[in-house]
Amino acid sequence: MSATGARRRVAMLVNPAAGGSRGTDLAATAARRLLARGAEVELIAAQDVGAARDQARRCVADGVDVLAVVGGDGMVHLALQALAPAGGAVGPGTPATAGAPALAVVPAGTGNDFARVLGIPRRDAEAAADLVLDGEERTLDLGRVTGDGTPPRWFGTVLTSGFDALVTDRANRMRRPRGRMRYNLAMVAELGLLRPLPFVLDVDGARHELEATLIAVGNTTTYGGGMRICPHAAPDDGRLAVTVVPAVGRAELLRVFPRVYRGTHVSHPGVRTFTGRRVRVETADMRAYADGEPLGALPLEAEAVSAAVGVLVPPHRRRAARA
Structure with missing residues (x-):
């Protein structure tokens, strides 16, 4: 070159x-x-x-x-x-x-x-x-996202919704500190409002109704300054990786959270993972983020291109x- x-x-x-x-x-x-x-x-x-x-x-x-x-x-x-x-x-x-x-x-x-x-x-x-x-x-x-009445959007890393979207929303409003600590402080602030959400998740036509704390859809493994939320993702396999963090209490979430940086949280018995070309995520009154940027309200469908x-x-x- x-x-x-x-x-x-x-x-x-x-x-x-x-x-x-x-x-x-x-x-x-x-x-x-x-x-x-x-x-x-x-x-x-x-x-x-x-x-x-x-x-x-x-x-x-x-x-x-x-x-x-x-x-x-x-x-x-x-x-x-x-x-x-x-x-x-x-x-x-x-x-x-x-x-x-x-x-x-x-x-x-x-x-x-x-x-x-x-x-x-x-x-x-x-x-x-x-x-x-x-x-x-x-x-x-790349992941290509479509929703009701919204133009398609592309993402390169991870799409998230649920507790994580609330944390990202708060972190984006904070000016300090920089880096990983800002996300951590935003998470602590949102823990007081933690509640499980009833999601409908569709992966290549297979429908799953579940309660979850958050759902992440990864084209790559990592988001949030080094958190390996989707350790089974690869950006060249034609598929998206899905991680579902179950509905857990504050104490359990705090115990499991540090493992996200190593990607070992997926060994938790309640965490579920999927892969597929098309993933649809739905719940009421919730937004999604991808690459740390707001996408809009659910439901949204992501497709691996x-x-x-x-x-x-x-x-x-x-x-x-x-x-």
Whole structure:
């Protein structure tokens, strides 16, 4: 890639507020690195979500070689809406990534779970930028979400609903602290309101009526800054992984919760796991999040779309799907 990489056209989209307003500095560092190596770089600082979305779509339409985002999982989520195949359909034998720009990520967010799973450097902007020229393009699946009266949305990591959606909602409203601790504090605050929810879960036509604390649907293993909620997920197997955390009390949830970071919570006798191409989640008066971004109210249906996006990752990590 290095022979042609020096002439690569790179659009670098930055969230200036990412990483406690460090996003702009990290973007400048990454852009300088690429320019010094001969790449053509357009640095774009979007001031709000709408502008960022429009700019991402413009860059894809302009035919850049790489769409690089500087930010967290929210910026990755935004880029996926521009890069994923129109209509969500992939023709037989034709990768959805054919002719589309590759996605590169310079992590600058709070959780950076998309980068974490793919082995993209999360604390070295220059090393992350080098992947634009030296990385291996890996073709990944995405989840495509549809709901009543809402346009389709794409996600790269995990879709969640239930207690976790309430915690994410609270954590997103908190300004401090940063990182994993913010999520932990939000969880403690929501524990006082903990209640089981009656879900209807449909996996490839098999219907399950159950009470649960939360349901997670994973294209990858990890969310929330390193929690391996769906350790059986792989982003290149054409399927989604589902984890159902049962209706448990506060004390039991606190006892099991630390195991999520290792992915060993699935050995709890009440936890259930599934895999499937299509997953529908339904309960009353509840929202869902994916990649840490709000999707809307349930019911929602998620579908695994194979070979939906190409991502530049460190070489020789093709088997790192469950990292």
